[in-house]
Amino acid sequence: MTRQRLRVGAPIGRVAGAGWLLALVLGALAVAWCYPRAFPYAPRDWSVDKEEAVRIVEERLRDLGPAVVRPYITATLTSDAALELRLAASGGVPATLRGTRLGRRLTTWRVSVYERGAAVGDWSYLATVALDGEVLSLLRGGPRAPAAAELQREDAVVRADRLLVEQGFDLSTLGPPSERRVDLPDAALFFVRYVDLERAIANLEYGVEVRFAGDQLLGFQSWHQDPQAGSFERRLRASTLTQTVHGFVLFLLLPFLIVLFVRLYHQGVVGVRRGLQVFALVFTSSAVALLLTARAVAEGSSLGNTTRPQVTWIFATVMLLVYLPTLATTGFIGAAVGEAWSRGTWRTRLASFDALLGGAWGNSTVAASAVRGTAVGVWLAAAALAVVLVARPWGGVAPFALALGPGWHHASLPGVALLLVTGAFALAYTCLGRLLLLPPLVDRWGLWLGGGLVTVATGLGFFAPVELVPLVWGLPVRLLWAAVLVACYYRFDLVTSLQASLISSVALEAMPLVYARDPGIELQGWLALGLAAAPLFASVRFLGAGREYPYRYDDVPPHVRKIAERERQRVELETARRIQSSILPALPATLGGVALAHIYLPATEVGGDFYDVLELGDGRLAVAIGDVAGHGVSSGLIMSMARAALAVQVTFQPEVEAVFGTLNRIVFESADRRLLTTLCYAILDPARRSFTWACAGHLFPYRVSRRGAVEALESIAYPLGVRALLEVEVRSCELAAGDSLFLASDGLVEARRVDAEEPFGFVRLEQSLARHAGGAEQLKDGVLADLERFVGAGRILDPEVSWREDDLTILVLELPA
Secondary structure (H helix, E strand, C coil): CHHHHHCCCCCCCHHHHHHHHHHHHHHHHHHHHHHHHHCCCCCCCCCCCHHHHHHHHHHHHHHCCCCCCCCEEEEEEEECHHHHHHHHHCCCCHHHHHCCCCHHHCEEEEEEEECCCCECCCCCEEEEEECCCCEEEEEECCCCCCCCCCCCHHHHHHHHHHHHHHCCCCHHHECCCEEEEEECCCCEEEEEEEEECCCCCCCCEEEEEEEEECCEEEEEEEEEECCCHHHHHHHHHHHHHHHHHHHHHHHHHHHHHHHHHHHHHHCCCCCCHHHHHHHHHHHHHHHHHHHHHHHHHHHHCCCCCCEHHHHHHHHHHHHHHHHHHHHHHHHHHHHHHHHHHCCCCCHHHHHHHHHHHCCCCCCHHHHHHHHHHHHHHHHHHHHHHHHHHHHHHHCCECCHHHHCCCCHHHCCCHHHHHHHHHHHHHHHHHHHHHHHCHHHHHHHHHHHHHHHHHHHHHHHHCCCCCCCECHHHHHHHHHHHHHHHHHHHHHCCHHHHHHHHHHHHHHHHCHHHHCCCCHHHHHHHHHHHHHHCHHHHHHHHHCCCCCCCCCCCCCCCHHHHHHHHHHHHHHHHHHHHHHHHHHCCCCCCEECCEEEEEEEECCCCCCCEEEEEEECCCCCEEEEEEEECCCCHHHHHHHHHHHHHHHHHHHHCCCHHHHHHHHHHHHHHHCCCCCCEEEEEEEEECCCCEEEEEEEECCCCEEECCCCCEEECCCCCCCECCCCCCCCCCEEEECCCCCEEEEECHHHHCCECCCCCCECHHHHHHHHHHHCCCCHHHHHHHHHHHHHHHHCCCCCCCCCCCCCCCCEEEEEEECCC
16 A cells, blocks of 8 residues: 555556547547437537627617617527426437427527616517527517507507518418407507417427517517426426535635634644645636626626616626635635645645646646546546436436536637636635545545545535436436546546546536537637646646656745744753753652652753752762753753763762862853853761751752751852862751751742742741741742742742743752651
8 A cells, every 4th residue: 555655646658648548539539429419409500609699689679679879788698408308308309309499499699788777677679599590589678669559450460470571480380370468557568479380399389479569569589388397497496406505615614614724824734825826726717707707697687776787797796706715715725725734645646736836747747647637537528428328218317508617608708718617616626625625534534434425525515517307317427526536636646636627527518619510619619628638738748758746845934934943942942851851860758868858840941950869879968959040951951961960970979079170170161151050069978967068159058957947058159160160168067867958049039929029038938947847848848838929920830830030949858857
C-alpha cells in the first residue's frame, strides 16, 4: 500500500499515454453513438441562434402593429419537459414525432419585447420561434387603442385566415375554425381556434388560434390540450424540487465551512494563496457567464412594480453579491483547507493541481492528469448515457429540458457561457466535495466507508450531468458519476478528477450545439469542447518527456508565519523547561537523617534559580541554592551550567572555598557580566550538628529553632562572575536538635501585591518563620501561605499567576530532634 501511494499520480509513459488517448477516442465515439438515442427529442435541426430569432421576430412585428421605440428585448431558450415525457410515453417513433409541428414546440426561442419603462409581464410583443426559424406564436400585448367596433364572427374568421396565410400556414392542414368570446371590463376578447389535422399522438389535440381584442388583431399562438398533462407534470416535480434544493446546499454548508476555516487559519494550519486562486477563477468565470446571460435568465423573475430592465439589474446584483460569492467561497475554503489536509500521504495527488493553477502546463505531470481526466470524463458521459438507454424500457426518461445547463444556453455565445458556468461549478465542487472531504474521511475510515460517504454526499448534494425521471432512475447516474470522480482522485490525482468532471458535463451539454445545422452554433459546441480539453492540448506533447512537476506546499501568510514562529518558540521553551526540570533534583523527604522540604516556581517556562542537596561519603550534606539574574532561556542556560559544575566539584572537593572558586571561574569565563549569579553554599554535618556556609551575593540562610527563634546567618561576598578571583566569608555555627535551616531566593522577599510596590520583605519573612517553626514541611507551607495572603493572587502554586516577576525557590532542612 505504501509503495502504491508513493506512485499515485505519477506521470505515464508514451505507450500508456497512447492507450489513454485511444480510450479517449473510443469514448468520444461512444458518446456520439449514445447521445441521439438517449435524448431522442433533443433538437437536430437547430439552425437559428439567439440573434437570428430576435431578428425574425422584429421583422414579423410589423404584421401586428408599430415597432417599439428603443425596445428592451429578451430571448430565452425554453423546452417543455412535460410534453417531451408525453411524446416519450406515446410509443411513437421519436424522429417522426420530432418532425411534427407539435415536436417543434419542444425546444423554442421565447422572445419578449418590452418598452423601457414597462413593468414585469407587461410585454408589448411576445413570440415563440422554433429552432428551424418557424414562428409558432406572435402576440401583441393588449389593445393599444379603444376598439372601434364590435367584431363579427365572419369578419374574425376572414381576418384570421388572412393572418395565418401571411405567416406561412397551410390552411388545408388545419381543420375548420371554432370561435369563443371572453368579455372583459375594458374589451371583449375573441379567439378563432384551428385544430391541426396532423395527429402526432392520439387523444392530444393541438393547433393554432388567432386572438382579437374588440376589432383589433392581437396575433396568433400555438396551443395543445392533453388530458394527461397533469400526471406528467407531477412526475417532474421531484426532479424540479431536487434541482432547487441543490441550489441551496451551498448556503447551508457555508456557515460551517467558515467556522472550520477560521479555526484552522488562526491555528496556522491553512494558508490562503491556493484558495484565493480558486476563488478568483470561480467568481470571475461565473460573473462573466452571468453578464452573458443575465437579461434572459432574469426573464422569469419579478419584484413588485419594478420595470423589466430594473429586474435584470437587481437579479444580476443579487447574483454578484450573494450567490456567486457563496459558490466561490466554498471553492476557496475547500481548496485552502483541503490542500492543508492533503499534505501527508495525499500530497502527490496535488502536484498537477499545483502546476495547473500555477500556469506550469509544460510537463508530463499535467499531461498525464489531463489525458487521464479527459478520457475518463468522456467515458463517464458515455456511461451516463448508457444508463439512460437501459432505463428507457423500464420507464426511465431523461428529458432534454432537464439536461440544459443553468442559463448558458441563453447566451449569445453559448459555447463560451457553457464552459464558464460548467468550469466554475466543476472547480468549486471538486475542491469542496473531493479535495476537502475525501482525504480526512479515507484516512479515518478507509477507502470503502470514507469514499462511500463522499460518493453519496456529492452524488445527492451536487448537480448531476443527467437528470432522469422518475427520480429512482436518477440515483444510479448520480452515484455512478460521483463514484468515478472520487475514484479518480484516490487512484490518480485531483486534476484527473477535476478534468473528468468538467469533460463529462461539457460533453453532454455541448452535444445539442455540435448536432446543430447552423455552422456558427455548431462551432460554439466544438469551442466548448476544445476549451474544456485545453490542458490536454497544451501538454500532450510532454506526455512521455519525463519532466515531472514536484509539489511544494508554500502557502503561509505573514500573520500565520508569526503564529507558527510563536508556536515554535513555545515548544522550544517548553522543551527547555522539561530539560531544566529533569536537571533540578527531586529531593527525597529525608537524606542522611535530615528532613527536606523544597519548592521551585519559575517566573517563565525557563527559570534562573537552582538548588541541590548532595550526600557526601562521610555522612555530611552539601547544600546549595543559587540565582542567575533575571529569568528566561539565557538565565536557564547559566543555571544549568552552574548546577552541573557544582555537582562535579562536590564529587571531588566539596569544601566551601573550593566550590566557590571553581564556580566563580566558570561563570566569569562563560557568562555575560549582566547575568550576575548569586550562590549560597554550605556543608551540614548532622552528626556533629555543625553548619559551615558562605554567601556570594545571595540571601542569608536562616536558622529556626523549634520554639520559633529566628537567626539570620550572615556572610557577605560579591556574586559569582564579577571578579576573576572571589573572596568569600566562610562561617560556621553549631546547631541544636530539631533546628531548621531555611534557604530561599530573592523571589520570595521581592514578591509584591498585584498593582502595588510594597514587597513581602525580610521582616514579614522572619515573622512568618517564627510563627510556623516546628518542621520542614510546616515551615515551607506556612511561609507560602503567608506569602499568598500578602500578594492576594490566589493559587500561589499556579504557574499562570500574574504576581510572580522572578523565580521563587525555597529549601528547608530540619535536623532530627
